[in-house]
Each structure stands twice: as C-alpha cells, then as structure tokens.
Amino acid sequence: MDWDDLRVFLAVARAESLSGAGRVLKCDAATVGRRVARLEAAMGAALFAKSPQGYALTEAGGRLLPHAEAAEAAMTGAAEALAGPDGSLTGQLRIGAPDGCANYLLPQVCAEISDAHPGLEIQIVALPRVFNLSKREADMAIAVSPPSAGRLTVQKLVDYQLHLAGHEAYLATHPTIRSRADLSPHRIVGYIPDMIFDKELDYLAETRAEMVRLASNSVSVQMQMLRAGAGLGIVHDFALPFTPGVVRVLPDDIALSRTFWLIRHADDRRSARLERLATALGRGMRREVARLEALASTGALAASPTRISGAA
Structure with missing residues (x-):
C-alpha cells in the first residue's frame, strides 16, 4: 500500500x-x-x-x-x-479561530512564533463558526466553549473580559447613561441572533435591550459600527486599544468574563511538534490578553504589538 x-x-x-x-x-x-x-x-x-x-x-x-x-x-x-539541529520547527500550522481572536490577538502572537521558527508557515483561518477538526479544517482551533463530543483534546488558554462600550462622539450626542435603566433609548450593536454559533456569544441579556438594531456575525464589523458612532455594544477589552475613541460604558455594572479554549484532534497529542506549538500559542495568548486588557483599563492605545519573549 x-x-x-x-x-x-x-x-x-x-x-x-x-x-x-x-x-x-x-x-x-x-x-x-x-x-x-x-x-x-x-x-x-x-x-x-x-x-x-x-x-x-x-x-x-x-x-x-x-x-x-x-x-x-x-x-x-x-x-x-529529522527537524533542524537548532530545534526550530518547520512545516505548516493552520489555526482556526473566532474572528475577534483572529483579528486582535493572533497576529501578534503568531508573529512571535514565526520569529522563533522562521521555517514555519502559519495560517490563521478566521470564521464565525465552530471548526471541524475531524475533517482537518485546521490543525488546532480556538473556541469560546469546550466541545462535548468527538475525539478531541481540550486545553484552557485564557480568560478574557468584555464590557459595554460606545464611541465618545456617540455618547456626547445621546442621552446620558448612569445606570442600566438609561440604556433603553440607545441603539444596540451586536450579533445577528440566528447566526450566533455559540451560547457564550449571546450578550443581549446584559444590555436589557429587546433587540439588536445593528447586527453582524463579525466582531470586527461590530467594532467598526461602534467606531462610526452607531450605538453601544458588548466588546472584548483586548480589542479596545485598537479602536480609538471607543470607551467602556457602565464598567462596574456590565462586565462579562469568557474563556478561550484550544481544541485539537486527540491523535495530535502524540506529536511533539504540535505540543510545542500549542504551548507557545497558549503562552503568547495569555501574555497578549493581559497586555491589551491593561491598556484598555488605562485608556491607552496600542501603537504596535509588543514582542512576546519565549515564543516556544
């Protein structure tokens, strides 16, 4: 054969x-x-x-x-x-991830891994859905909920925070918000309800809004809506440093915590190469979330990605 x-x-x-x-x-x-x-x-x-x-x-x-x-x-x-004597990894690595993670976290993390392993080809697949690892759509996937079935291994990567936010220009020209009760006249930006692929992404109850007035299945599109002064929405803290003028609203009252999970095919645990890459990915994700959330809490902007030492 x-x-x-x-x-x-x-x-x-x-x-x-x-x-x-x-x-x-x-x-x-x-x-x-x-x-x-x-x-x-x-x-x-x-x-x-x-x-x-x-x-x-x-x-x-x-x-x-x-x-x-x-x-x-x-x-x-x-x-x-038969890998090189310097211990660097080669070949292709395809990572599937929700678009928020893919847009605001993985570019910096993967750049550091690529620096450490210049012979590695890294592909980021950003899709607002769950990846099918059994069909090898990706070598590893990042998800907001751990799977409950399949021959998979699941590893917790990092917790992250989300808050209600809006652009300063929008907030300056619309009714003042002092409590949740003041949110009713405001336009809400969020996910298209029937395209929410994971229950962890259903944030509507947190805003006490009856419906989302401006919606997209993409986190990046939602962020651009907020940046354009379209309304208020629940957003990742780690995305705020990339969106000048978008600030938290009622941060002490409306705060969510979620988790990113790394999912791999069960057989891949026998691969030393993928084990090293999973370790580097997890380390980089934790450092980058901590860095960006710290910037978001101070209102600072991320001018450029910080280099993450020890990529592998």
Whole structure:
C-alpha cells in the first residue's frame, strides 16, 4: 500500500469530494479519482459511496480511516525527528479561530512564533463558526466553549473580559447613561441572533435591550459600527486599544468574563511538534490578553504589538 494513496484517501474522506481533495492536494479532481480507484482496487473494496451530496465513507472506508490517520501521524513524527539541529520547527500550522481572536490577538502572537521558527508557515483561518477538526479544517482551533463530543483534546488558554462600550462622539450626542435603566433609548450593536454559533456569544441579556438594531456575525464589523458612532455594544477589552475613541460604558455594572479554549484532534497529542506549538500559542495568548486588557483599563492605545519573549 502506497502512502501517497493513503494521503489521497484521507483528503477525500475529509473534503467529501474529489474537487475539495484536489484543492488540498494541489492536483485535479480526475487525478484524485484515479488514485482512489487504484487504492480501492488494491484493497479489493469500495472505500467511498458517491451521491449528490458527495463522497461518503463506506463501511470498509471507515475501517481504513484510523489506520490511515495513524500512518499520517507516523509520517509527521518522522519529519519532526529529522527537524533542524537548532530545534526550530518547520512545516505548516493552520489555526482556526473566532474572528475577534483572529483579528486582535493572533497576529501578534503568531508573529512571535514565526520569529522563533522562521521555517514555519502559519495560517490563521478566521470564521464565525465552530471548526471541524475531524475533517482537518485546521490543525488546532480556538473556541469560546469546550466541545462535548468527538475525539478531541481540550486545553484552557485564557480568560478574557468584555464590557459595554460606545464611541465618545456617540455618547456626547445621546442621552446620558448612569445606570442600566438609561440604556433603553440607545441603539444596540451586536450579533445577528440566528447566526450566533455559540451560547457564550449571546450578550443581549446584559444590555436589557429587546433587540439588536445593528447586527453582524463579525466582531470586527461590530467594532467598526461602534467606531462610526452607531450605538453601544458588548466588546472584548483586548480589542479596545485598537479602536480609538471607543470607551467602556457602565464598567462596574456590565462586565462579562469568557474563556478561550484550544481544541485539537486527540491523535495530535502524540506529536511533539504540535505540543510545542500549542504551548507557545497558549503562552503568547495569555501574555497578549493581559497586555491589551491593561491598556484598555488605562485608556491607552496600542501603537504596535509588543514582542512576546519565549515564543516556544
């Protein structure tokens, strides 16, 4: 059995289509189809069932999957064993994260990791949804809630704070806010209710508002709405230093705490490379959240990212 054929098998199993696998493997769908057919002939069994929805694993394919994943882990381990003598890491690392984390935290943290490991290719995938690690959409994912199912390992990264906020120009031209009771005439910016992908992101009850008047599924868009003087919204403290003029409102009364979790496929715990990267990511996230929240509490602006020592 050829490892390259197993690699093609894994790509199709995860993408559930020949074209999707081809994009991952950087080859055309016809070539992927021929490789699958060759593997099926060698195995003497159909590994995929084709339907209008795509390629689904057959019973035989399901039995092959864990063995193919084990082979993949072994190949990765062999590459790690041959890494450079300076201990630097190479290869690709894809991190999936909610867009608030991806926009305001990961650029600085990943820059430091990249400095320590110049041969590493880091990709940040910012999507307002939960990542499917079983399909290898990412090597590791950051989430606001720990998953309750799946062959995954979960590690707490860092707690972070959120407050109600608005732009100084908006606050200067709208009714004064001294308590929650004063919020009713104010326009609320927040998530699109039916697109909230995690219960931890449902902040509406904290503002006592009946509905969000200006909404987006993106934290960055919400922040730009506040920056434009559109209203009030619950925002991450670590984002405030990047949004001049946006300040906390009722900080002693409306304060939330949430947690970022690092999620990985269970098999990846055997990878020394990914263990080192997970450690560096966690260390960097904790330092950067602490730095930015300190700036937010003093009203200072982050002119440029601070270098985080000890990236790995």
